Amino acid sequence: MEINLVSDTVTRPGHEMLQQMFRAKVGDDVYKQDPTVNELEDTVASLFGMEAALFFPSGSMANQTAIKLHTNPGDELICDKWAHVFNYEGGGVAFNSGVSSRLIDGNRGMITAQQVVDAINPPDFYHSPLTSLVCIENTTNKGGGACYDLQTLMEIGEVCKANNLKYHLDGARLWNALVAKRQHPKQFGQLFDTISVCLSKGLGAPVGSLLVGSKEHIHKAMRIRKVFGGGMRQAGYLAAAGLYALQNNVGRLEEDHRRAKQLGNLLQQLPWIDKVEPVETNILIFSLKPQIDEKAFMEKLKQKNIFISSLGKNKLRIVTHLDYKEVMHNYVIETLSKMVF
Numbered sequence: 001m002e003i004n005l006v007s008d009t010v011t012r013p014g015h016e017m018l019q020q021m022f023r024a025k026v027g028d029d030v031y032k033q034d035p036t037v038n039e040l041e042d043t044v045a046s047l048f049g050m051e052a053a054l055f056f057p058s059g060s061m062a063n064q065t066a067i068k069l070h071t072n073p074g075d076e077l078i079c080d081k082w083a084h085v086f087n088y089e090g091g092g093v094a095f096n097s098g099v100s101s102r103l104i105d106g107n108r109g110m111i112t113a114q115q116v117v118d119a120i121n122p123p124d125f126y127h128s129p130l131t132s133l134v135c136i137e138n139t140t141n142k143g144g145g146a147c148y149d150l151q152t153l154m155e156i157g158e159v160c161k162a163n164n165l166k167y168h169l170d171g172a173r174l175w176n177a178l179v180a181k182r183q184h185p186k187q188f189g190q191l192f193d194t195i196s197v198c199l200s201k202g203l204g205a206p207v208g209s210l211l212v213g214s215k216e217h218i219h220k221a222m223r224i225r226k227v228f229g230g231g232m233r234q235a236g237y238l239a240a241a242g243l244y245a246l247q248n249n250v251g252r253l254e255e256d257h258r259r260a261k262q263l264g265n266l267l268q269q270l271p272w273i274d275k276v277e278p279v280e281t282n283i284l285i286f287s288l289k290p291q292i293d294e295k296a297f298m299e300k301l302k303q304k305n306i307f308i309s310s311l312g313k314n315k316l317r318i319v320t321h322l323d324y325k326e327v328m329h330n331y332v333i334e335t336l337s338k339m340v341f
């Protein structure tokens, strides 16, 4: 039995999800004639109280489409220094949109309204790039699954309005935040111009993300998705997995959060641990004492069939998910407790 805690993207579709995929009614989605994709898009749009949604093969493509949508070449966007859009989308901000990124030194991947104010270039000062977009990430990935307070997001939204900036949310793990903070998707729909959400992380679908926004934005997004090569044909088989995930796998994220917190509490008590970051959702980031070699530690875990990932500099990451079951959890707790150096 392999226990993969490297990411919540490692889940495989279960029997029931596969059955729903098999049974999906499909059509050509490039002609908007796939009933299951249309149903998924309508479902997610109304969940957020927004006009429209568009299905994407990946979260990166949904984010990159939003960035293209909201900017012109030469503009600048504002995001945290750890943001996925800047660090893990292959330089797409520059490549796809010709846009520069103003990085903010946030707290666990989260930024404040004042930091945004300070990062805006004066629009009439034509020597600087024109600031046109703020990108938020919730929950934060590299920030260890931290979640924003709505208050902060509202304050940043006000700054955006006052300065004519567009406001995009990278909500790859927004489902985790909604469950952990008991927030409602409509509260986010009211705030942002566009929101991207992933079905293939905590929700356990094999493929798929959506971009949600106004009819006008999503209409433009369709052309950009086409340019990026993201128009899919009988994508309803994939959308069916997404619908299944939304119906069955949102509430249970609480279990992932509980297990991540339990692991965090355990690690806190172990003598070879230097620091455990606060655990809010399903991501747990911790550091080993400097004298412990991170490669050797990971190798030791590997021999016990437990796989985790390194963030460098003795920082490690564990992500809990749908396929990490209670028996595995008990085994991991026992294994970690018994480790000595």
Ligand SMILES: *Cc1c(COP(=O)(O)O)cnc(C)c1O
Pocket (backbone or CB within 6 Å): 057, 058, 059, 060, 061, 063, 084, 085, 137, 139, 140, 141, 170, 172, 173, 198, 201, 209
């Ligand atoms: C996973 C992730 C994405 C999207 O990634 P894809 O692998 O392209 O689906 C976007 N933002 C964050 C914060 C993520 O963790």
